[in-house]
Amino acid sequence: MEYRLKTPISESDVRKLKIGDIVYVTGVMVTARDQAHRRALALHKEGKPLPIDLRGGVIFHCGPVVRKKDGEWEMVAAGPTTSTRMELFQAEFIEAFRPSIIVGKGGMGPRTAEAMKKFGAVYCDFTGGAAVLAAKAVERVRGVEWFELGIPEAMWILEVKDFGPLLVTIDSHGNSHHANVAKAVEENKPRVYSMLGVSK
């Protein structure tokens, strides 16, 4: 199935999504990598608010190339980064801030998948390295928070139009496309070893 969703995305809309579905997102998307996840959770622990409400929102694991043009930030290139680094934080992050969609590449682990099932969120893959394609879907940079973390690690608040195609690879029903691929790879292993003349 193909879906076009607008932020904020309701839990009932997110629960409809299944692995293998294609999604295009319009609205607000917020970048967050290792450092932004860490800071957000630290603020939450202290009972302090984030600069932006993330409920029903879209988190993008991305550190963009940006430039300033006529006083406004412009996204030059903005593909996803490897999501497994955020596995350290993602489950707590989902529980604390309740985003609907996490966009990245390479998939995430069982703790994140469990949190997505519990709180109603999905993980989507965007083609890694397809940075100009991604930047083209960014209509405007609304702002940047935590700039002192450096350009890649700062929190960029983006207005996007039909950002995608996003492939749902972890849904809120306990399914993971990445886990399915990993299982298939494991099943291929004996054949691969025997081709190389390597014992099991």
Next chain:
Amino acid sequence: MVDVKRIEDLTVDLLRLAVIELPKDVKEALERAKERETSDIAKANLSAILENIRLAESMRRPVCQDTGLIVFFLDVGYGFGSVSGIPEAIAKGTKRATEEIPLRPNAVHPISRKNSGDNTGSYVPILNWSYVEGDYLEITAFPKGGGSENMTFFSMVKPGEGIAGIKRFVIDSVISSGGQPCPPTIIGVGIGGTADLALKLAKKSLLRPIGQRHSDPEIAKLEEDLLKAINMTGIGPMGLGGNVTSLDVHAEYAHCHTASLPVAVNTQCWAARRATARVYRDGRVEILSHGR
């Protein structure tokens, strides 16, 4: 002596060329990969990659937002003369490139994680010097992405395990990497030497164009066998499943201690960026990559 300003300008030009335009061999290998894929997901990802490559070239933007940690390979001809001032010129060029192209500032202090803001810092840009016959200086810009560099593996394999030990270590490394290094990848394998040399050879092997085999038939056979095995795993483009996990495997070797068998794996994402130029004693510059 060559004017160092010329080297500074060339540094900017090579970085621009590297991050915007992939070499022809890489683009052609990705086109072939798309033809070999059968699943919709794999084909869609390769189509997005190829479309992105075209967009980057036409819009003159970096092909990937991770414009890498800045690495150079420098082959100095014995007859080239002094290289005094060249490291400083390359650092200056790197700072300018960060502003002018622009590049993403990626260099951070390893402990404080503070970003220098200009892609330079302690030991960075990384300069790999070697000496060759000739009267020129050959410079290769090799910006290396973090996601693929994180998929680096090293093992002191037991010499008694022989070639099977090497193969097992490489295939297990690729399988454990899954989709993280942005497949279809190029796998660089360094065999022998000391631990540090094996890692360096693994990285250096990534400079070789796709499809070019090692001159030693035994190493060439190892490359072919590993490539075939890797593409039987089913990891596929972006780790989402498919027939093409790697575009090529390149291996380099060095003699090693009779008690040792060091094996290193260094992974290159599909955005295999490299740009090479020669500078002659008289200041003439010739771009060797990118068919110019």
